[in-house]
Amino acid sequence: MTRKDHAISDTIxxxxxxxxxxxxxxxRVSGPMTRRAFLEMAGTVPQPRQSTLRILRDEDGAPIxxxxxxxxxxxVSFTGEDVAEFHIHGSPAVLSAxxxxxxxxxxxxxxxxxxFTRRAFENGKLDLSAVEGLADLIDAETEIQRxxxxxxxxxxxxxxxxxxxxxxxxxLALFDAELDFSDEADVEPQIFNQARALLxxxxxxxxxxxxxxxxxxRVREGFVVLLAGPPNSGKSTLLNALAKxxxxxxxxxxxxxxxxxxxxxxxxxxxxxxxxxxxxRDAADEIENEGIRRxxxxxxxxxxxxxxxxxxxxxxxxxxxxxxxGRPVIEVITQIDxxxxxxxxxxxxxxxxxxxxxxxxxxxxxxLSQSGDQGRASALLTRERHRVAVEEALEFIDRAMNSxxxxxxxxxxxxxxxxxxxxxxxxxxxxxxxxxDRLFSxxxxxx
Numbered sequence: 358m359t360r361k362d363h364a365i366s367d368t369i370x371x372x373x374x375x376x377x378x379x380x381x382x383x384x385r386v387s388g389p390m391t392r393r394a395f396l397e398m399a400g401t402v403p404q405p406r407q408s409t410l411r412i413l414r415d416e417d418g419a420p421i422x423x424x425x426x427x428x429x430x431x432x433v434s435f436t437g438e439d440v441a442e443f444h445i446h447g448s449p450a451v452l453s454a455x456x457x458x459x460x461x462x463x464x465x466x467x468x469x470x471x472x473f474t475r476r477a478f479e480n481g482k483l484d485l486s487a488v489e490g491l492a493d494l495i496d497a498e499t500e501i502q503r504x505x506x507x508x509x510x511x512x513x514x515x516x517x518x519x520x521x522x523x524x525x526x527x528x529l530a531l532f533d534a535e536l537d538f539s540d541e542a543d544v545e546p547q548i549f550n551q552a553r554a555l556l557x558x559x560x561x562x563x564x565x566x567x568x569x570x571x572x573x574x575r576v577r578e579g580f581v582v583l584l585a586g587p588p589n590s591g592k593s594t595l596l597n598a599l600a601k602x603x604x605x606x607x608x609x610x611x612x613x614x615x616x617x618x619x620x621x622x623x624x625x626x627x628x629x630x631x632x633x634x635x636x637x638r639d640a641a642d643e644i645e646n647e648g649i650r651r652x653x654x655x656x657x658x659x660x661x662x663x664x665x666x667x668x669x670x671x672x673x674x675x676x677x678x679x680x681x682x683g684r685p686v687i688e689v690i691t692q693i694d695x696x697x698x699x700x701x702x703x704x705x706x707x708x709x710x711x712x713x714x715x716x717x718x719x720x721x722x723x724x725l726s727q728s729g730d731q732g733r734a735s736a737l738l739t740r741e742r743h744r745v746a747v748e749e750a751l752e753f754i755d756r757a758m759n760s761x762x763x764x765x766x767x768x769x770x771x772x773x774x775x776x777x778x779x780x781x782x783x784x785x786x787x788x789x790x791x792x793x794d795r796l797f798s799x800x801x802x803x804x
């Protein structure tokens with residue numbers, strides 16, 4: 358059964374905490390029949406927003422568990438409907454018994470992934486950008502991700518996009534008034550100049566937001582850093598040192614790493630996907646050559662390349678394939694604990710002893726952070742669809758601003774109206790059905 362087959366009038370339930378053994382597990386219920394869950398399982402309905410200790414019972418009246426019960430009367434609840442929470446002891450047996458009891462109540466059903474949040478959206482408790490912020494907050498793995506997601510959940514993007522939309526509507530009103538009260542179809546210079554000044558300021562703000570959009574998107578998705586270099590240059594050793602575990606096999610034999618090995622790292626709050634790769638050399642082995650090809654291909658998708666080479670022996674500069682990828686390259690001299698000459702123009706480290714590692718991490722953090730510049734702490738646009746919506750709105754605004762005196766009022770007004778519609782897509786003020794199912798299905802059941 359699909360989401361569309363379910364009515365919003367259904368009463369839904371699901372565990373709202375992670376599966377497995379725990380001290381406490383929460384079961385959430387939402388819908389018009391929520392009070393019935395209390396009456397059938399706990400005997401009475403608690404006072405709204407007051408925690409009450411109750412014995413939960415099965416159909417035969419036998420006790421299931423002693424639970425803390427909470428009742429949130431709609432519309433003052435997360436979903437905007439009547440909501441119940443049962444804080445039960447977190448054993449799989451207790452949870453299973455409670456879910457079975459709820460499933461036997463008429464018109465109750467298990468919630469689909471994200472259905473509680475979708476009801477909050479459909480009941481006006483959250484707009485679309487706040488929903489996305491909630492999804493990102495749940496998935497946040499680093500401090501910077503957490504801060505960015507929380508800012509969006511609390512309405513940072515909503516407030517700004519609503520202000521942009523209000524400015525567009527104000528400009529639109531100028532042309533609509535001209536259209537209503539003028540006998541001519543042309544734009545009066547005074548009206549045109551007033552609206553153009555308004556649109557010019559708005560366009561500048563939007564372009565500033567776009568400047569930091571790549572930072573917001575990368576914080577959500579994670580920065581990609583490729584470890585590249587000749588064989589035995591210490592790539593796998595460095596990966597293991599950063600990951601603080603044996604993620605890759607380390608061997609003195611050249612060509613050990615033949616495929617890409619990925620490890621997620623928290624780099625001073627930045628989410629980073631660190632990728633170990635095959636050593637670049639002229640290889641006769643078909644499998645090793647495929648690994649080298651994948652390394653070069655990955656360099657074109659990475660945000661940063663660390664080019665490693667040992668401090669002993671001949672140096673191998675970054676290859677043309679790596680440089681042609683067009684990504685920033687940091688040269689790193691490795692294995693300095695074994696001696697050799699330290700290149701003053703490169704970072705020098707020993708992943709084995711830890712020498713130079715703090716400096717490498719700090720340098721990498723600063724290099725990745727440069728994309729955000731001063732605006733990184735308050736990046737508004739965090740998803741591709743946000744950026745596309747603003748770019749689309751800017752295109753319409755530019756068309757309106759580039760219109761010359763004598764252009765029909767209706768044509769200019771339509772460009773502004775389309776710009777407002779594009780901005781409305783950010784918060785869901787206009788139809789966004791094409792992304793809703795995909796977004797809510799990414800939530801866990803119970804949220």
